[in-house]
Amino acid sequence: MYQEERLGLIMDFLKNHNRISVEQICTLFDVSRDTARRDLVRLEEEKSIVRTRGGAILPSVHDEVKNYTNRLNTVTEEKKIIGNKAASLIFPGDRVILDASTTVQACAEQMENIDCTIITNSINQAEVLSSKPEINIQLLGGTLQKEHRFLYGSTVLEKLSKYHVDKVFIGVVGISENGLTIAHEEDGLVKRKMIQQAKQVIVLADHTKLGRTGFFCFADLQDIDLLITDNTPPKEFRELLRKNNVELLTANFEEGDE
Structure with missing residues (x-):
C-alpha cells in the first residue's frame, strides 16, 4: 500500500474514532512502528492532525462567531x-x-x-x-x-x-x-x-x-x-x-x- 493511500485511510479512521495510536496503525495496515510514526509526521506537517504521546488526534475546529x-x-x-x-x-x-x-x-x-x-x-x-x-x-x-x-x-x-x-x-x-x-x-x-x-x-x-x-x-x-x-x-x-x-x-x- 502506498503512503498516500494509507494516509487517507488513517484520516478516515480519525474522523470516525477521533483518535488513533501508533499500535493501531501498525495493526490496521501491517506496517512497522517507524513507518507509522513517519505517517503521523507527514500528516502533522500537513496540519491534518495533532500528534500525541503514542498517536494522534484531530485538531480542534472553532467556528467563527459572525457579528x-x-x-x-x-x-x-x-x-x-x-x-x-x-x-x-x-x-x-x-x-x-x-x-x-x-x-x-x-x-x-x-x-x-x-x-x-x-x-x-x-x-x-x-x-x-x-x-x-x-x-x-x-x-x-x-x-x-x-x-x-x-x-x-x-x-x-x-x-x-x-x-x-x-x-x-x-x-x-x-x-x-x-x-x-x-x-x-x-x-x-x-x-x-x-x-x-x-x-x-x-x-x-x-x-x-x-x-x-x-x-x-x-x-x-x-x-x-x-x-x-x-x-x-x-x-x-x-x-x-x-x-x-x-x-x-x-x-x-x-x-x-x-
Whole structure:
C-alpha cells in the first residue's frame, strides 16, 4: 500500500474514532512502528492532525462567531419557527427579559402588540419592539459591544438585580452536558444574571446548537426550565434534558416521551 493511500485511510479512521495510536496503525495496515510514526509526521506537517504521546488526534475546529448584522442576514427558517413558538408564551401582564441573541430577536419580531413589560440589553430588540405601542420597554444601560450590539458591564448587572420577572428568553452558542455556553464572557455574565432574576428560564436553540460547547459557560442545564428547538433531539440528548428536569418543546408541537 502506498503512503498516500494509507494516509487517507488513517484520516478516515480519525474522523470516525477521533483518535488513533501508533499500535493501531501498525495493526490496521501491517506496517512497522517507524513507518507509522513517519505517517503521523507527514500528516502533522500537513496540519491534518495533532500528534500525541503514542498517536494522534484531530485538531480542534472553532467556528467563527459572525457579528450581529451578519447573523441577522442568515437567520434561518428554523430560528423564525422557534421565535414564533417563544412569542406565543408571552401573555398580557407578563414581565419578561429578552437577551441579545438573533434567535430571541426572532421572538421579539413575532410578539403580539400586548400590554407587557420587556427588559433587554439589546438595542436591536428595543428597536424591533418600539413599533408595538402596547409594550413597555426597559433598555438596560451600559457599555455597548458594537460588533454584537449588546449592552454589558457593572451598570447592566446592577440594574438587572432590581428586576424580578416572570420569564427570561436566552440564546446560546451551545447547549450540552457542559451547560449553556456563549462566545463572549461579558455577554455570558449578563445572561447569568438574567437567569437569576426570572421565575422561568426558557432557552431558544436550533438543532445546530445541541450537543455543542462554546467558549464561556454561563449556566448549568439544571438552571433551565424549558428548551425550545426545531428538530427532535437524539435520544441521548433528550435523556440528558430529563436528568436535569428540562422540559422540551419542538417547533409546532410539544415533544413527548418516546
